[in-house]
Ligand SMILES: *[C@@H]1O[C@H](CO)[C@@H](O)[C@H](O)[C@H]1NC(C)=O
Ligand SMILES: *[C@@H]1O[C@H](CO)[C@@H](O)[C@H](O)[C@H]1NC(C)=O
Ligand SMILES: *[C@@H]1O[C@H](CO)[C@@H](O)[C@H](O)[C@H]1NC(C)=O
């Protein structure tokens with residue numbers, strides 16, 4: 001959400017009176033009827049899996065409620081608590097209400113909290129344990145502040161559109177990597193009794209036209225429709241949601257966009273069908289802020305709660321029950337799901353004072369519930385460090401070897417001029433599409449994913465500290481595009497960024513001003529190291545091969561310990577172990593039709609259409625299919641040591657598994673047989689260099705009739721010089737299957753599968769085949 005959501009029309013009121021009668025232009029939603037299959041009624045939550053006792057308590061509670069009280073649980077009220085959304089209390093039953101707040105990289109809109117590494121940095125870390133620990137410590141902060149539910153993590157957008165404005169909030173363009181990391185994040189957060197609102201469900205792949213707008217003639221332009229076929233949604237966009245629900249995710253936030261031309265928050269195929277039937281989801285569905293566009297139809301389509309408030313539900317829900325438009329059991333199911341979530345996470349004992357640490361307005365910000373702690377520090381720092389990806393290191397320019405003079409350039413090296421609740425709350429939300437964040441270092445992107453961290457340790461701060469400690473000298477020029485360079489500099493560090501914010505898609509994958517700073521420094525400095533704080537893909541074609549650019553680091557969005565983390569890497573106190581969670585193209589045009597968002601055009605000028613015609617072929621799947629050489633491949637990243645691969649072993653658990661999973665009672669996450677391990681793969685990785693290092697061993701599978709290869713395993717291991725480690729990959733039935741649209745089931749094809757293990761998607765020294 002952003003605070004400006006209110007400009008969106010809340011009702012599906014179409015006003016086309018000013019449109020000239022042009023035959024071609026579609027002016028009525030009825031044109032699209034039937035695009036999205038009708039799936040009714042909403043399956044009731046059953047208490048499946050480990051939800052039984054929560055459902056029992058929830059049903060007992062709901063049984064005591066009056067109609068008015070029931071209705072009051074289906075939407076937020078204007079928040080007196082400073083929470084992003086608030087479900088009001090029912091005092092006579094001792095229910096204190098529910099506080100929900102932004103967002104996935106740290107608690108927004110309050111003080112005394114940490115600014116964590118963003119989703120894209122966690123994606124670049126490829127580190128399961130770290131994702132879990134980050135979730136745990138972030139969860140402790142939410143809990144202490146009395147926030148029952150974090151509005152995150154993000155797995156949609158997945159990153160289909162290279163210029164997508166919110167891609168940095170999620171982990172990776174790959175559903176497998178994203179799925180594993182979101183699962184660990186959910187487990188960590190929920191271990192602290194905090195609910196997770198997994199977002200945005202589903203197909204929320206661009207910011208352009210995410211909400212309805214009014215054109216200059218007063219006509220409504222509806223939200224963009226993501227038109228996604230059944231196979232693609234299963235194999236790509238639904239995949240990480242499925243993993244998170246399997247891991248226990250308790251809430252789903254439906255998205256702003258339309259899906260096959262029906263708004264995502266009233267799409268019965270998505271909510272009743274995919275989510276509540278196929279994935280057996282037991283929690284509740286909440287709208288993104290202001291994403292309700294229907295009345296009773298939304299409730300019948302599977303929506304449970306509206307935020308921040310509803311203008312169409314309220315007493316209409318009981319009227320609708322009385323006149324037969326809606327069943328009483330639907331209303332009961334809506335609030336049973338809310339209360340079951342509350343009991344499932346033990347919130348009845350933990351969250352007695354919802355929103356206790358949230359200021360009621362930014363100007364009265366100080367309730368001093370301090371949620372930061374010393375014990376979080378190592379995790380904050382490690383998450384920042386492991387999100388750095390070293391992609392160029394000529395002649396071992398890094399780590400630095402006791403430089404005497406360090407020259408620092410670029411607008412991204414220094415800390416922000418202002419850091420208060422208001423400025424960080426609005427961080428970027430006033431920016432336009434063409435703005436780059438050129439007024440200081442970028443540690444997080446803009447919009448609801450930004451927060452106000454306890455401090456920001458900017459790169460220059462950490463460099464100065466180091467100079468104090470080791471007697472080196474520092475020169476700097478943050479403002480010149482063509483700075484003068486002291487010829488005795490041992491190293492020139494150039495800091496640039498690539499800004500992105502919720503609400504807008506990016507304008508370009510690079511900008512000429514930043515490129516000029518790099519090339520101007522490099523022409524006068526033979527040892528130029530470039531650090532890019534990138535909120536998404538940043539192309540570097542104009543200087544990647546420059547002989548004087550000896551090092552390039554994609555630093556991503558490290559959070560408040562950004563400078564400290566970078567220094568660990570520059571000086572070799574930490575060996576870089578991040579790997580790209582997306583593909584960097586040589587040229588933006590290589591992303592083809594997936595470079596830019598869809599725009600309203602032609603006969604669909606009032607109903608913008610985004611056809612996901614490429615199917616599963618996004619990012620590296622597309623580059624592999626089209627034979628395009630990337631600048632830096634998906635999964636790529638350098639270390640200060642080297643690793644050798646050997647000894648690939650592929651072993652089947654069953655000689656001849658069935659083509660479809662055996663039928664089984666649906667649990668949260670779907671048919672549990674999908675997650676049976678069918679194949680185990682192991683390999684040996686040896687550290688052949690001189691220092692300790694973590695390698696991310698990656699396994700890709702070539703599934704018959706599918707992409708050349710798809711990530712289906714990774715194992716991050718710390719190995720001492722000269723030593724070896726065994727890496728293990730467990731392939732489940734779903735990992736090896738394709739979605740069969742006729743059978744409506746995951747199909748394990750008969751045929752030959754290729755197995756690849758190695759360093760990244762284009763460097764796979766070990767290969768084998770597997771036949772079913
Ligand atoms: C969208 O339409 C396609 C057919 O074009 C269909 O396969 C798919 O199930 C639909 N999905 C939703 C959510 O409506
Ligand atoms: C429902 O919510 C409204 C608005 O906050 C409140 O005035 C009313 O008392 C609530 N009803 C009940 C029965 O609690
Ligand atoms: C009931 O629904 C109508 C039509 O959507 C809306 O105008 C009205 O405000 C709603 N009533 C309440 C109490 O929300």
Ligand SMILES: *[C@@H]1O[C@H](CO)[C@@H](O)[C@H](O)[C@H]1NC(C)=O
Pocket residue numbers: 295296316317319320323324325
């Ligand atoms: C029933 O009530 C709902 C909510 O007020 C309203 O939207 C709907 O039009 C009504 N339907 C009938 C058939 O009266």
Ligand SMILES: *[C@@H]1O[C@H](CO)[C@@H](O)[C@H](O)[C@H]1NC(C)=O
Pocket residue numbers: 431435436437438439
């Ligand atoms: C940068 O700072 C200048 C001067 O304070 C201001 O005019 C400009 O809008 C800022 N730019 C961004 C992108 O925040």
Ligand SMILES: *[C@@H]1O[C@H](CO)[C@@H](O)[C@H](O)[C@H]1NC(C)=O
Pocket residue numbers: 522523524525526547548
């Ligand atoms: C690299 O830097 C050296 C030293 O400043 C300079 O003489 C040389 O021209 C630079 N090379 C390029 C390609 O700019």
Ligand SMILES: *[C@@H]1O[C@H](CO)[C@@H](O)[C@H](O)[C@H]1NC(C)=O
Pocket residue numbers: 541542587588589
């Ligand atoms: C990138 O591709 C575009 C379009 O094909 C082309 O105009 C441009 O020159 C290319 N840029 C580089 C650096 O090759």
